[in-house]
Amino acid sequence: MAYTFHVDLRGIVDLLSHHLYASPRVYVRELMQNAVDAITARRATDPAAPGEVWIESSSRTGDGTLRVHDTGIGLTEQQVHELLATIGRSSKRDDLGFARHEFLGQFGIGLLSCFLVADEIRVSTRHGDQPTVEWTGFADGRYQVVVAPADRARSAPGTTVTLAPRRDAEHWLRGDAVRGLARLFGSMLPIDVRVDGEAVTTGPAPWHRDRAESAAARRTRLDRYAQEVFGFRPFDAIELDIPAAGLRGVAFVLPVAANPATRSAHRVYLKQMLLSETIEGLLPDWAFFVRCVVDTTELRPTASREALYEDAILEEVRTALGDALRGWLTALGRTDPRRLATFLQVHHLGVKALAVEDDDMLRLIYDWWRFETNVGSMTLAEFRERYGVVRYLTSVDEFRQLAPVAAAQAIPLVNAGYVYDAALLRRLSDLDDAIETEVLTASALATQLEPLDADVERAVQPFLAVARRALEPLGVEVLLRAFEPASLPALYLLDSDTALHVDLRRGQEAVDETWAAILGSFTAGRQDLPQLVFNHRNPLVRQVCGLGDEELLALAVEGLYVQALLLGHQPLRPADTAALNQSFLGLLGRAMGGSR
Numbered sequence: 001m002a003y004t005f006h007v008d009l010r011g012i013v014d015l016l017s018h019h020l021y022a023s024p025r026v027y028v029r030e031l032m033q034n035a036v037d038a039i040t041a042r043r044a045t046d047p048a049a050p051g052e053v054w055i056e057s058s059s060r061t062g063d064g065t066l067r068v069h070d071t072g073i074g075l076t077e078q079q080v081h082e083l084l085a086t087i088g089r090s091s092k093r094d095d096l097g098f099a100r101h102e103f104l105g106q107f108g109i110g111l112l113s114c115f116l117v118a119d120e121i122r123v124s125t126r127h128g129d130q131p132t133v134e135w136t137g138f139a140d141g142r143y144q145v146v147v148a149p150a151d152r153a154r155s156a157p158g159t160t161v162t163l164a165p166r167r168d169a170e171h172w173l174r175g176d177a178v179r180g181l182a183r184l185f186g187s188m189l190p191i192d193v194r195v196d197g198e199a200v201t202t203g204p205a206p207w208h209r210d211r212a213e214s215a216a217a218r219r220t221r222l223d224r225y226a227q228e229v230f231g232f233r234p235f236d237a238i239e240l241d242i243p244a245a246g247l248r249g250v251a252f253v254l255p256v257a258a259n260p261a262t263r264s265a266h267r268v269y270l271k272q273m274l275l276s277e278t279i280e281g282l283l284p285d286w287a288f289f290v291r292c293v294v295d296t297t298e299l300r301p302t303a304s305r306e307a308l309y310e311d312a313i314l315e316e317v318r319t320a321l322g323d324a325l326r327g328w329l330t331a332l333g334r335t336d337p338r339r340l341a342t343f344l345q346v347h348h349l350g351v352k353a354l355a356v357e358d359d360d361m362l363r364l365i366y367d368w369w370r371f372e373t374n375v376g377s378m379t380l381a382e383f384r385e386r387y388g389v390v391r392y393l394t395s396v397d398e399f400r401q402l403a404p405v406a407a408a409q410a411i412p413l414v415n416a417g418y419v420y421d422a423a424l425l426r427r428l429s430d431l432d433d434a435i436e437t438e439v440l441t442a443s444a445l446a447t448q449l450e451p452l453d454a455d456v457e458r459a460v461q462p463f464l465a466v467a468r469r470a471l472e473p474l475g476v477e478v479l480l481r482a483f484e485p486a487s488l489p490a491l492y493l494l495d496s497d498t499a500l501h502v503d504l505r506r507g508q509e510a511v512d513e514t515w516a517a518i519l520g521s522f523t524a525g526r527q528d529l530p531q532l533v534f535n536h537r538n539p540l541v542r543q544v545c546g547l548g549d550e551e552l553l554a555l556a557v558e559g560l561y562v563q564a565l566l567l568g569h570q571p572l573r574p575a576d577t578a579a580l581n582q583s584f585l586g587l588l589g590r591a592m593g594g595s596r
């Protein structure tokens with residue numbers, strides 16, 4: 001024998017309120033939606049039928065109830081049983097069960113949301129010339145249907161829904177709350193909606209085109225809209241139009257930097273009814289620099305109507321919106337490079353993050369973003385045009401230290417030490433195989449520094465011997481070269497590769513045997529050391545080279561070593577600090593005429 005399921009309405013309402021809807025406020029949206037759909041249905045056969053929705057809040061009715069009146073299609077007695085009293089049954093689906101395009105509703109559960117604020121829902125409805133039917137649904141699952149007596153018969157087709165409030169939910173039915181919610185959800189609806197006599201529908205969407213309006217006036221209006229809705233005056237307003245998704249709208253470009261890691265929230269309308277102000281995932285993740293407001297007819301809501309259903313159309317829309325933003329950026333580069341430069345100034349981090357994966361954005365950075373170089377600030381495109389190979393350093397500290405030295409050796413260098421820069425430079429050949437890029441290593445720079453004449457080289461051997469002896473315990477290789485700028489006495493050179501091995505070796509000294517053996521396996525066979533290159537063009541270094549007093553020479557060498565470390569923003573180890581102390585105190589002692 002077959003039985004029919006029974007539904008525990010209290011359980012269902014509990015489910016809706018705790019798991020489906022984020023807040024009871026959705027009840028206003030569901031009631032407006034039903035009223036608008038009913039008018040749409042009536043106008044399908046009677047295009048001249050009146051289309052009005054008016055809501056009387058409890059502040060107006062005075063008896064605590066809220067009433068929603070519409071001039072829609074109404075229901076017959078049989079439809080009342082079928083549609084109002086059957087959870088999940090909807091008149092807005094076609095024979096195959098698909099949502100019908102012209103309606104906002106589709107799931108057949110919207111009316112239940114009224115139980116979030118009401119104990120009792122009363123519907124008085126009239127379809128065509130049929131008698132007025134009165135249906136009352138109670139939160140405990142009972143319902144009654146009666147044909148209205150003559151004194152309560154409706155004079156025209158349409159429906160009135162009356163809510164008797166739940167205890168503790170009375171405030172949801174009051175004038176202020178209802179007006180605010182009706183305005184929030186329904187301000188763009190194509191049908192006139194009033195709350196307590198006040199219009200909440202404010203006419204066409206902000207992107208609606210009015211032929212008589214000038215471009216400047218339109219922009220001012222859109223700016224004002226962004227200010228009202230998002231609270232900022234946009235850098236630009238990008239109009240969006242994707243006919244395949246029935247989507248129109250505007251992307252407002254943020255005037256200040258946004259965190260690329262935070263997903264942007266957008267204001268999305270479905271068939272002119274607000275779905276949510278905080279829709280994520282409408283745009284690709286990289287489009288963090290805009291806030292959109294869009295209306296679409298083709299995207300589908302989830303049953304809560306608070307999010308978009310993740311399907312193939314949403315995926316296509318996301319791609320198309322991404323293309324629109326990309327198009328805006330590249331067009332700006334063509335038509336108004338100065339504005340693009342301003343945009344990049346604000347949003348460069350995000351655009352760079354995107355350029356790591358996207359060729360168009362990489363091209364944008366290549367052509368328009370000004371990098372710091374040791375030959376002035378310029379774009380990578382300019383740099384390449386002037387100097388051929390795009391040589392760069394991957395740390396800001398390294399750049400600060402080496403840029404002047406490299407410039408003096410006529411080696412143009414780009415500072416790629418900021419976040420994403422190195423990754424972008426590594427990817428540049430993706431744009432064009434002919435673009436050559438190269439990291440300048442410290443050892444490569446050392447080879448560019450001019451060696452000394454043979455005579456000088458011979459003469460400085462005693463200096464080198466003392467300097468090597470003094471610095472050997474500190475694990476640094478000593479060189480003497482002649483280079484510009486002459487004001488720099490010594491240069492501490494450490495490649496990132498060498499730095500890693502130096503760190504590992506230092507780690508080895510500081511840990512127990514097991515760890516030392518593990519770390520040792522990484523450094524095995526590597527003897528590279530950081531280099532300290534003394535500059536023979538520097539007058540002080542020349543003087544030190546000529547010192548006959550070995551003790552004084554060693555003190556000077558230690559001092560110059562620590563100074564080079566400090567200039568290179570290198571951390572000082574205990575041994576370096578000890579060398580600094582020894583040198584400083586020793587030199588001080590010598591200066592005051594004593595000895596160590």
Ligand SMILES: Nc1ncnc2c1ncn2[C@@H]1O[C@H](COP(=O)(O)OP(=O)(O)OP(=O)(O)O)[C@@H](O)[C@H]1O
Pocket residue numbers: 030033034035038070072073074075083084089090091092104105106107108109110111112159
């Ligand atoms: N004001 C109204 N006038 C005429 N019919 C209505 C009205 N309100 C509700 N109905 C009928 O009741 C049915 C159920 O309404 P309900 O709001 O629960 O679901 P829905 O609007 O079909 O779908 P959704 O859950 O997506 O809102 C509707 O399909 C419609 O036929």
